[in-house]
Amino acid sequence: MVRSLAQWTKTLSFPARISPQKHQQHQVTAPKSECPVISASTGPNNTTDIYPDPDSEKAIMGSVVYCIHHKEGCKWTGELRKLKAHLNTCKHDAVPCTNKCGAQIPRVLMEDHLKYTCPQRRARCEFCGKDFTGHTLENHSGSCGFEPIYCENKCGMKVQRRHLTQHKAAECSKRLVPCRYCSKEFVADTLQVHHTKCGRFPVACPNQCDASILAREDLDLHLKDQCPVFGICCPFRDAGCRFKGNRYALEKHVDENTKHHLERMCFVVSKQQHQIASLKSTLSRMSLNYSGTLIWKISDYTSKLAEAKTKEGMELVSPPFYTSQYGYKLQASVFLNGNGAGENSHISTYIKILPGEYDALLRWPFSHSVSFTLFDQSSVPENACNIVESFIPDPTWKNFQRPSKEPDSLGFGFPRFVSHEMLKKRNFLKDDTMFIRVKVDPSKIVAV
Known part of the structure; x- marks a missing residue:
C-alpha cells in the first residue's frame, strides 16, 4: 500500500528518548520559514518559494518514530524515511x-x-x-447428509444425518415398538424382557396334550380344568397318599380308597395333637417367671371388690413363678374384701408353695424371706410412699414343708395388709388398677 507523507505523519509517534529537547516529544511540523505568495510579477520559476526547505525536510525524515501499528503490538522503531520500507513487511x-x-x-x-x-x-x-466457497460452506454445515450425529432418542448411536430417519424407525434400540401379542408399546430393548412376562405370549402345554398353543395367562386354567393328561395329586397327599393321575383316574381313586384315606387322616390328626401339646408345654415353660420376683397387676378393682363382698371367700390368684429355673414354685393370692382378721375392712395377701418339678432336689422347709409391696402410683416418683410387709418363714410351720401333690388351700401372709380406707388416701389405685410386688429373697433379709 502506497502512503503519502501526509498520511504517515497523521499517525506517527516519536520516542521520547530521541527528542532534541528533554522531556518533550519531537512533533513533525513544517519549518517556520516564510512562504511568499506567488504573484504574477514573481512567476513560477522561483522554486524556493514553492517547496520546503531541504534541510528541514531532511531533519524530519531523519526523525526516529514508532511503527504506526505499535498499539497492535509492533515493536519496530526507526527513522521516518525507513517507515515505508518497514510497512512493506510489517505483519x-x-x-x-x-x-x-x-x-x-x-x-x-x-x-x-x-x-x-x-x-x-x-x-x-x-x-x-465436496468443495465449497466460504458462504456456501457455512450454509452447508449443519445440513450435510453425511455428517454423523447422535440419535435424538438417546440410544447412544451416531448415525449419518441422511440415515437418521430410517434409524429411528427401524434400528434404534430406544424406539417404541408394539408387542405383537398384546399390542402394548414398549421400548425396543425391553421387548424381550416383556415377552417373558406377557400374558398373551404363546406357550405350549407342559403335559404335551393335544391342545393348541395357549396364551400364558390361560395356562393355569387349562392345567386345572381342561388338560386331559395333567397329573393331579390326590387331595389326601398331605396325609401320605402318593397317587397322581388325570382327573378321571383321580375321581376313581378317591371313590375306591375312602377307608384308606380316613385311616391316614386319623393318624395325621393324632400326630398333630401330640405336637400341639408339646408346643403348649414348651410355650408355657418359656413364659414362666424364674426371677423370684412377681409384679402382679390387678385391674378392674371396683367391680372385683363388689363381687368379693357378695361372694364369701373370693380369692384372686397370681400366675405361678419360680425362685430360679430349678427353684421353688410359688403363687400369690389376694382377698380384696379381706380374710380372717381383715375381713370386710382390709386387703389380705398370702403366698403359697406349689408342687414343683425339682422339689426333690431342694432344701426343706422353705426358708426364703418373702415381702409384699403395694406401689404408690404417684405422678411424682419422689413423692411415692409404698406399703411393704415381709416375713421370714417359721421352719416348724407346715405351710413351708415340701408340698404334696395337692397344695394347701391357704398360704401364709398378712390378713390385714392394707385397709380399704388407706387405699383412698394416696395413689395406690389409679385407673382402677393396683400393682403388688411379691419378692422372694434367699438372703433372709426382712424388708422394713
Whole structure:
C-alpha cells in the first residue's frame, strides 16, 4: 500500500528518548520559514518559494518514530524515511486479501482469514468431501447428509444425518415398538424382557396334550380344568397318599380308597395333637417367671371388690413363678374384701408353695424371706410412699414343708395388709388398677 507523507505523519509517534529537547516529544511540523505568495510579477520559476526547505525536510525524515501499528503490538522503531520500507513487511500492516474478496487484512491475520472467514475461500466438507466457497460452506454445515450425529432418542448411536430417519424407525434400540401379542408399546430393548412376562405370549402345554398353543395367562386354567393328561395329586397327599393321575383316574381313586384315606387322616390328626401339646408345654415353660420376683397387676378393682363382698371367700390368684429355673414354685393370692382378721375392712395377701418339678432336689422347709409391696402410683416418683410387709418363714410351720401333690388351700401372709380406707388416701389405685410386688429373697433379709 502506497502512503503519502501526509498520511504517515497523521499517525506517527516519536520516542521520547530521541527528542532534541528533554522531556518533550519531537512533533513533525513544517519549518517556520516564510512562504511568499506567488504573484504574477514573481512567476513560477522561483522554486524556493514553492517547496520546503531541504534541510528541514531532511531533519524530519531523519526523525526516529514508532511503527504506526505499535498499539497492535509492533515493536519496530526507526527513522521516518525507513517507515515505508518497514510497512512493506510489517505483519500488522493491512494488505488486500489475496483471494480478492476486497477486504484489507493485517498480514498476521491473513492465514486465518483465508482459512476461516474469507468469503472467497475454498474449503472441503470433512464429511461429504465436496468443495465449497466460504458462504456456501457455512450454509452447508449443519445440513450435510453425511455428517454423523447422535440419535435424538438417546440410544447412544451416531448415525449419518441422511440415515437418521430410517434409524429411528427401524434400528434404534430406544424406539417404541408394539408387542405383537398384546399390542402394548414398549421400548425396543425391553421387548424381550416383556415377552417373558406377557400374558398373551404363546406357550405350549407342559403335559404335551393335544391342545393348541395357549396364551400364558390361560395356562393355569387349562392345567386345572381342561388338560386331559395333567397329573393331579390326590387331595389326601398331605396325609401320605402318593397317587397322581388325570382327573378321571383321580375321581376313581378317591371313590375306591375312602377307608384308606380316613385311616391316614386319623393318624395325621393324632400326630398333630401330640405336637400341639408339646408346643403348649414348651410355650408355657418359656413364659414362666424364674426371677423370684412377681409384679402382679390387678385391674378392674371396683367391680372385683363388689363381687368379693357378695361372694364369701373370693380369692384372686397370681400366675405361678419360680425362685430360679430349678427353684421353688410359688403363687400369690389376694382377698380384696379381706380374710380372717381383715375381713370386710382390709386387703389380705398370702403366698403359697406349689408342687414343683425339682422339689426333690431342694432344701426343706422353705426358708426364703418373702415381702409384699403395694406401689404408690404417684405422678411424682419422689413423692411415692409404698406399703411393704415381709416375713421370714417359721421352719416348724407346715405351710413351708415340701408340698404334696395337692397344695394347701391357704398360704401364709398378712390378713390385714392394707385397709380399704388407706387405699383412698394416696395413689395406690389409679385407673382402677393396683400393682403388688411379691419378692422372694434367699438372703433372709426382712424388708422394713
